[in-house]
Amino acid sequence: MSRALNVLPPSLPPVGINREQAATFIGVSPTTFDEMVQDGRMPQPRMPSKGRIVWDVEELVLAFRKLPHRQVEEAPNLDEDLLPDNPWDRKPRK
Template identity: 50%
Template sequence: MKAERGNSLPLNLPPRGLSRTEAAAYVGVSPTLLDMMVKDGRMPKPKHINSRTVWDIRKIDKAFDELPGGDPDEENEWEFSA
């Protein structure tokens, strides 16, 4: 999150709603990939507040948790087994 957002939130408190660019950066993808993930249901659809389009950070967190990979019980395709 950029400090120059022009709001009064403390720097350690992320905003609840993220822009498209911020939402993409938050999950580590490009805005174009975020769009594809929204379209195929891997990421949540944004909310519309007047003329603004914002993603709910809590819904992004939930969707990110549900993405495959990173689960200790899942097989690691990159792990070398002898």
């Protein structure tokens, strides 16, 4: 696949990508991608030849867009969770 990617001009991206590329394309690990394919959140691969499987990029995009958004009430307060406590950021007591 890497040879094919080097042959294609940048204006002509591939329509079929392998498992690792598909996982990276949607922002998950290959193991998580496998689980998503298994449970139907991601499409099944196509078989352009015997023993070769690839995922259709357009099908991946469509499946990705169907994934739910994170709910606001479930979202952590990223400022509090990621930053150390800074006394200068505290509001003064009245």
